[in-house]
Amino acid sequence: MITKDSVVEFHYKVTDAEGNLIDQSGEDAPLKYLHGYNNIVPGLESQLQDKETGAKFEASVPAALAYGEKNDALVQQVPAAMFQGVDNVEVGMGFSAQTPQGPVEVTVVAVEDDMVTVDGNHPLAGKDLTFDVEIVSVREATAEELEHGHAH
Ligand SMILES: [Zn+2]
Secondary structure: OOOOOEEEEEEEEEEEOOOOEEEEOEOOEOEEEEOOOOOOOHHHHHHHOOOOOOOEEEEEEOHHHOOOOOOHHHEEEEEHHHOOOOOOOOOOOEEEEEEOOEEEEEEEEEEEOOEEEEEOOOOOOOOOEEEEEEEEEEEEOOHHHHHHOOOO
């Protein structure tokens, strides 16, 4: 049974509210994590609690408990001149922006004349997600795993 300090392997398939497939584990590569250390999104971790090996279930996780609500303050317009050395700034490009809080990954969401709109939100921010889960294995963490705070 999954409790704090369990190392869990599970297969998953994630879809958004419209049913679009966002991500899934590889056939022979379940995701492995250490339970109770915020290594996966909180809304999924809480629903894995107390589950047994072999359990299959669907977990609905609201955006706030997945990758967070979208923060409009992270969407900003910057002058295109700031992208020195980039020939064509295009929608969808990713950049690392230097901020007083350290580097932030941003995605270009609009380009208009000499202004570029960038979005620093996680690509899945604001999305309610559904996880199809199948638990493959559950074991106790080793002392080293607990020390590191992640599964090996
Ligand atoms: Zn380690």
